Amino acid sequence: MIYLDANATTPLLPEVLDAMLPWLREGFHNPSASYGGAKEARRAIGEAREKVAALVGADPDEIVFTGGGTESTNMALKWLARLVGRKTGKVVTSAIEHSSVLRPIETFADVGYPVARAGVDGGGRLRMEEFQAACEAAREGGGFTSVMWANNETGVIQPVAEACAIAKECGLAFHTDAIQAVGKIPVNVRELPVDFLSLSAHKFHGPKGVGVLYIRSGCRFEPMVRGGGQEQDRRSGTENTAGIVGLGKAAELALARLAAKEHPGAVRAAFEAKVVGEVEGVTVNGDLLHRLPGTSHLSFGGCEAAGLLILLDDLGVACSAGSACMTGKQQPSHVQKAMGFSDAKAKSSLRFGFSCLTTMDEALAAAEAVKKAVAKLRRVQGGSTGPVVVYSA
Ligand SMILES: Cc1ncc(COP(=O)(O)O)c(C=O)c1O
Numbered sequence: 001m002i003y004l005d006a007n008a009t010t011p012l013l014p015e016v017l018d019a020m021l022p023w024l025r026e027g028f029h030n031p032s033a034s035y036g037g038a039k040e041a042r043r044a045i046g047e048a049r050e051k052v053a054a055l056v057g058a059d060p061d062e063i064v065f066t067g068g069g070t071e072s073t074n075m076a077l078k079w080l081a082r083l084v085g086r087k088t089g090k091v092v093t094s095a096i097e098h099s100s101v102l103r104p105i106e107t108f109a110d111v112g113y114p115v116a117r118a119g120v121d122g123g124g125r126l127r128m129e130e131f132q133a134a135c136e137a138a139r140e141g142g143g144f145t146s147v148m149w150a151n152n153e154t155g156v157i158q159p160v161a162e163a164c165a166i167a168k169e170c171g172l173a174f175h176t177d178a179i180q181a182v183g184k185i186p187v188n189v190r191e192l193p194v195d196f197l198s199l200s201a202h203k204f205h206g207p208k209g210v211g212v213l214y215i216r217s218g219c220r221f222e223p224m225v226r227g228g229g230q231e232q233d234r235r236s237g238t239e240n241t242a243g244i245v246g247l248g249k250a251a252e253l254a255l256a257r258l259a260a261k262e263h264p265g266a267v268r269a270a271f272e273a274k275v276v277g278e279v280e281g282v283t284v285n286g287d288l289l290h291r292l293p294g295t296s297h298l299s300f301g302g303c304e305a306a307g308l309l310i311l312l313d314d315l316g317v318a319c320s321a322g323s324a325c326m327t328g329k330q331q332p333s334h335v336q337k338a339m340g341f342s343d344a345k346a347k348s349s350l351r352f353g354f355s356c357l358t359t360m361d362e363a364l365a366a367a368e369a370v371k372k373a374v375a376k377l378r379r380v381q382g383g384s385t386g387p388v389v390v391y392s393a
Helices: 014-024 036-056 069-084 099-110 128-138 160-169 241-259 265-278 305-314 334-338 343-347 360-381
Strands: 063-066 090-094 115-118 143-146 173-177 196-200 211-215 282-284 295-300 349-353
Touching: 014 241, 036 063, 036 196, 036 241, 063 069, 069 099, 069 143, 069 173, 069 196, 069 211, 090 099, 090 128, 099 115, 115 128, 128 160, 143 160, 160 173, 265 282, 265 295, 265 360, 305 349, 305 360, 334 343, 343 349
Parallel strands: 090 115, 090 143, 143 173, 173 196
Antiparallel strands: 063 211, 196 211, 282 295, 295 349
16 A cells, blocks of 8 residues: 555654553553652653654743644633633634634634634635734734644645734734644744644654644643643643653654755655646646645546545555545535635545655556546546646646
8 A cells, every 4th residue: 555645644653663662561650650660751751842842942841742733722722712711802813724723713703702714825825914904903802813834635834934923913822733844844933933833743653642732931821631730730631651752752753854854845746747747637736835845735627536536545545635534525625615626626636645754666656546547537437637737826
């Protein structure tokens, strides 16, 4: 199987698994206890905290381990909603957020918070003038903002630095869902003054079910999960030592790859060049100048993505239609709608996700499989092939 769904999740690197195993065996002690084994676990968690902090340019004390990306975003957003209060507090976000941001914000809207969702252009980037106008409207009564660093469906990198500067200038707190960005492109909270940032280990070859909420030192915060007071009382619950150690190792390896400028960009480029060059009617979607190096979002004129997925699975290629959460649903995703895709284009789009483990041979073999699958589907459907190759901006 050629795995091209790295935006959904990535496999553990062998070094990560090796780092975790001792903490699932003899290192099982509760890190809050007083004896030697527990102290060892505390030390390992401390080291992992330093490694994750180094990856994003934070102080270790600003790192709060959580049960994954969704928990991190919920912790930040639910606290911010409480902090600003629904009487005057406005929520400003984008129209293309992941469901782990969209859904909590929907619940705020249900109980009366005014919510503004700034749109995106055809390339999937935030429309800054809409975002700015929404922030200006919130200046008086206060509020908070949440803008993702990179989109999970298209891989399009958002203008977070500009958005953060606007939010700050209007006196609004800023959270970013950096779950698709961290470990893949440089993310540094020393250079970009976000208040809160969410990240998740399994998107960069760490384990599932462990993430981080970065909370800038000096920002007020009250916990969503209360109990034994772990994580400096910011997220209670006995620590997942093995998961946290795995996250730390994955962070260390990701930092080394970033320093060496190792990324799957060349592999993706070879894949796209072959698909676009040898298959008619292919559109490469998303802003080509601002994309994660490992994401390719393509539309195949006249082909149903659902059919392509089945044929590709038969040919040994795992990829996805839009976001993983939308798989199986026939409606265009909210991201595709926000980008102005027609229904037909949305239904003919696939997402391919490459990671540092994807080889050039795999990418080229996958492109060959795509070619076969498209040809077969077009034969069966008897549909048109779309006349030209089009790149959207
Ligand atoms: C942009 C984005 N935000 C949030 C999440 C949720 O993260 P997790 O799977 O760790 O809960 C994902 C994962 O699909 C994502 O891609």
